[in-house]
Structures are given as structure tokens and as C-alpha cells.
Amino acid sequence: MSDIPLILEPEQLASLLEHEEIRVIDLSSPQNYLAGHIPGALGLPFQALMAGTPPAPGKLPSIERLTQVMQAIGLTPDTRIVACDDEGGGWAGRLLWTLEVIGHTNYSYLNGGMTAWKNAGLPLTTEDATVTPSSITVSIADDAPMIDAEQIQQRLGQNDLQIWDARSPLEYSGERMVAMRGGHIPGAINCEWTQLMDPQRDLRIREDAKEFLAALGIDGSREIATHCQSHHRSAFTWLVGKSLGLPIKAYPGSWSEWGNLSDTPIES
């Protein structure tokens, strides 16, 4: 299973579905999942992956809760997780980022998610998937791709960290306020997450993503920290950066933390 690419096309996944180690996890809305999913795919509500508590609901849940979630999806070290969703990769990215955080790098993303799967005319089922829970224990990897507010503050001005803000231009400028304070982290580059999806190719990752990002100044010459409001949109931008081989981490506290602290530096 080790030769399966990170970014998997629908036809490639279709040919792998019979393999025991493959586990497709669908983070589509519950309605969309129930209406039809990939045979054998298990539905996972995104809330399972978020702390969910104010002011920064996008932080990681407790390690106990993460362990329960990973056991419930039957994760073992040999399980190849393939994540998909119905929105172009935000929640699927959040699952894959979480797996990377716990050191489980055996995963793929279904490129274009359920949009691409359905438009390829591949089979759907409404039958519930059954999974035998595992007894895996989970811990945070030493090299987890995570950065916190304090670490970002320490590195501001050192010129070795590039902030990639995946929110909308209005959130970035501060005209749209969804925290106590509006604006962006000083020096952050704004590249809204959906710009990395190709609507002409069923929301697959755009083929020129590397050049597109480099033209904006996100070229991997510095370590990248990506964030949004609650590390949902930025889970997709993390995944895109990862798929391009860029040195990228995510800031799960995101703007819901940074913009609600009174002493963090802000540009608007």
C-alpha cells in the first residue's frame, strides 16, 4: 500500500476499494453521506476532529477524544486512510492533518472528493459501512505540523516564517470581523482557500498550484504557517502545501484565537 499516492484520483481509488487496508472516510455533511457514498466509506462528522470550545474551537480535541475517534474508525498502523468530502477538501484535509499530527502518515486525499467521484459516474451506496474498532493509542508526534500563537509571535520579524492566511480578502483586511479584533497577522499573505480548487475539474486541486502560490510569494523558501478562522479552510491549504512538498505547518488556534487575544500584533 506504500506506493499509493497522496493525491488519489477517483478511478485509482475505485480500483483499490477491495483492499482490506483501505479505509475511506467521508466527511461530507450527514445528509449528503446518507444520500449516497462510496461503497465501504465510513461517515465521520467534522466535529469529532475539533476541540469545539470557545474562543478557539479549531484546536485539537483532547488526546483521549482523539484516541476514541481513531479507534472508532478502526485505525491501525497499516490502515491506509483515504479522506473525502463534499466541499473540495476542507474537512478531508482536517482529517489528514490530524493523522499527520499523530504520526500516521499512511493516508491519501480523494482529489475533488465526492464531486469528482460522482461526476466520474463511479458507484454509490446508501448501505452503512461496518468497521471493527481498533485498540490504537494515539499521541502527538514530535514533528507534528502545528504551530501556536506564542511560537508565531517569537518568529515574527525573523524572516524565517511565512504566514498563509486562507480566509477571505474581507476577513484579511478586517472589514469583516469575526473576532474581537479584525485584520491579519503582520506580513501574512492572503490566498483564500477556494483559489486552490479548480471548478472546471470537479474541485480537484488546481494543476498550477505551485506556480500560483509562488507568484503570491508562497514558494517554500521559508517555513509556512497556514491558518483561517478555526483551521477548517486552512486544513485544505495545509494539504495543498503538503502535496506540493512545501515546508508547511498549521496554526489551529487560527484567527478565532489570534483576533481574540488583546496583545497579538495585527495589521489591517
Ligand SMILES: O=S(=O)([O-])[S-]
Ligand atoms: O475554520 S473556518 O475558517 O473555515 S470557519
